[in-house]
Amino acid sequence: MARKQVIVDKKYDVIVCGGGTSGVAAAIASARGGASTLLIERVGALGGQLCFSGPPGFAFAHLFNPKGEQDAAGIIQEIHTRMLKEGHALPHLKPEHRLEGGYTFSYIDPDWFALTIFEMMEEEGVELLLHSLVVDVVQDGNKVTGVEVENTNGTMIIQGNIIIDCTGEGDIAVRAGALSEYVDKKTVQPHTISFTMDGVDWKELMNWIHKNPDQIVWFEHTLPHWSEERKEQAHQKALEFYKTCDDPALFGEIMGFTEFHKKGLETGEWHGCSGVGFFLTPREGGHIQAHMQHSSQVPEVLTDNAWDITKGEIVCRKQNILALKFFRKYIPGFKNAYLTRLCPELRMREGRRIMGDYKLTRDDVAVGKEFSDVIGKSHFKAGAHHTTDQNTIAQVEKVCPSDDGSYDIPYRCLVPLKVENMLIAGKHVSTDRDAYLRYLHQTMITGQAAGAAAAICVKKGISPRALEKNVSELQSTLKKQGAILDGTT
Structure with missing residues (x-):
């Protein structure tokens, strides 16, 4: 019997593929920008590594740089504040003996985080399609026009103006023809079940x-x-x-x-x-x-x-x-x-990195580089790779901004090469291996930026690549949503 194909008659402004930390942030930001937004997730839960496969509870870490300046906020801070008020989080933990190393904790209850995210999806008007796997894209040349989804209904074809790949592994961007980098089997960081x-x-x-x-x-x-x-x-x-x-x-x-x-x-x-x-x-x-x-x-x-x-x-x-x-x-x-x-499935530490119009590098991190198209900040070390030995963390040379401050994440890291009408967010954004933005606060920063950018592109009728020419509205939108783009050293 042939697999049933269903053509969904509704076209969405923005389709977010993947409901992990980057995906939920992208969907919230997109909906707040006035875009009709569909979030597609392969399991029945939202939140990804933060509540499903990774380090539950402490993962809102590294929100403050070694100087004590908060350099990650926006939707991350909004969720923490909300959960703290409801009794499901602890205040930002900044232990004196670790603060100078830029290592802070912002504890949340992982199960209440999962429930909070569902509440926020409903509040923002994000439409959900769960237990559904995006398996391919629909294209007109190099322009992505929709996605192909497998679920109990059959094969669904859903149209969208802007597609955001938040799968964590860049699966959808690769299917669209985007370029990627990856390490070999001997080099890849180990994965874990928590x-x-x-x-x-x-x-x-x-x-x-x-x-x-x-x-x-x-x-x-x-x-x-x-x-x-x-x-x-x-x-x-x-x-x-x-x-x-x-x-x-x-x-x-x-x-x-x-x-x-x-x-x-x-x-x-x-x-x-x-x-x-x-x-x-x-x-x-x-x-x-x-x-x-x-x-x-x-x-x-x-x-x-x-x-x-x-x-x-x-x-x-x-x-x-x-x-x-x-x-x-x-x-x-x-x-x-x-x-x-x-945790019901493997936490995958290292996968493909999708190459974009800019590749953030180890050297950028080392000098605390600033970019005119900044969409977020981080201070986390470059080169902190896990290993399978008793040390857990590889004994390699790690670098971070030499002034103990922060570095910028540019918008161009979210725009994949050779593909139009697509954005990427999460750990597979465009970086070299050492500058890999895999930590959960970083994935939510890029997710929020991608969602806000997608909504602006729909409103203006332009592609994500065209938005690179003038990111001032995107930056203004992100700041209104609480993101930190400046004011740190």
């Missing part, structure tokens, strides 16, 4: 940390260009924090447990593909849980190969079984801890 544990005796754990601060690894609290003296001062500040702090929520993350880790490697009770540790996830009523984001890491999995992805799903679950048993046996306070959440 899980969360509750029932932790936090008092027991804190007492152990106070007595064994040298067993905790406090990475990501210094900057690469600091002098050795300044780094040592930061280490001493962190050491004092671990000796005296009684509130685990203030830690943000607790990594290391170096002697236990060594023991697990010797006995085969730890898989050896990552270090040991966890992040903190807030739940209702001020409760916190331990979220294991790095307890499974699988190498040599390319995200454009379903066989590889399948291997990753299998291997990570095996590693997680080891990790659960290891935590209960060795880590103080975890004897009676239990599994409360296993």
Whole structure:
């Protein structure tokens, strides 16, 4: 029997492919710009890595640069403020021993985030099409005019003026003929399946940390260009924090447990593909849980190969079984801890990068480069690549702005080469490998910009590439939506 094809008779101004962090931000911004907006998502949940496959709860991190200036806001800040008011988030956590390294946390409850996003879709008038996979585009030459979708209805053809690829892997942009870059199998960052544990005796754990601060690894609290003296001062500040702090929520993350880790490697009770540790996830009523984001890491999995992805799903679950048993046996306070959440699918750290009219580079990050077509800012290090060894983070030379400030993200990174009427947002925007904008606050920044740009293009009757000639209205729109484009160093 032939597959049924359905031609949807409604044409949308903007179609957003993918309902992860970039996709929901894009859809909200597009709808606020007056565009009829359809968001298509392959599963029944919105929010992607923030509530479905990644690091729930702490992921609104890095909103403040090392100088203490907020350089990421807009829809991100709006959601945090809303959830904080409703009791589903904690205030911005800026621990003194980590703030100078630009590492801050803005905790949210992941399940309430998922519910909040659905509320916002309804409030903004975004139309949703869930349990639907965008498999191809409809084109007139190099102009994208719609998408092809597979779901229980059959094959659906839906027309749109502007298509935004927020798939995370750039699948739709590639099908449209966009150019991409990717690493090889030996180089690609490992992927993971996260899980969360509750029932932790936090008092027991804190007492152990106070007595064994040298067993905790406090990475990501210094900057690469600091002098050795300044780094040592930061280490001493962190050491004092671990000796005296009684509130685990203030830690943000607790990594290391170096002697236990060594023991697990010797006995085969730890898989050896990552270090040991966890992040903190807030739940209702001020409760916190331990979220294991790095307890499974699988190498040599390319995200454009379903066989590889399948291997990753299998291997990570095996590693997680080891990790659960290891935590209960060795880590103080975890004897009676239990599994409360296993993310249902692989968190894919590194995939294709779609090449656009500009490629953000490692050198741009290092000098804190400014662009006239800025649509957002970041300060996160270039070159921070995960590895499958006990260090978790590769020991490579990382760079960040030498003045401890921020760098600009240009609009041209969102406009794919060789394709018209399309924008890209999320971790696959146009960068070199080191400048990869894969962190969730960065994906929401590019998502919001893409959605706002798409609405303006529809209103003006121009292509996203034509908008590059004058981005002043886009920048004004983003600022009205709370985005930070200037005012930081």
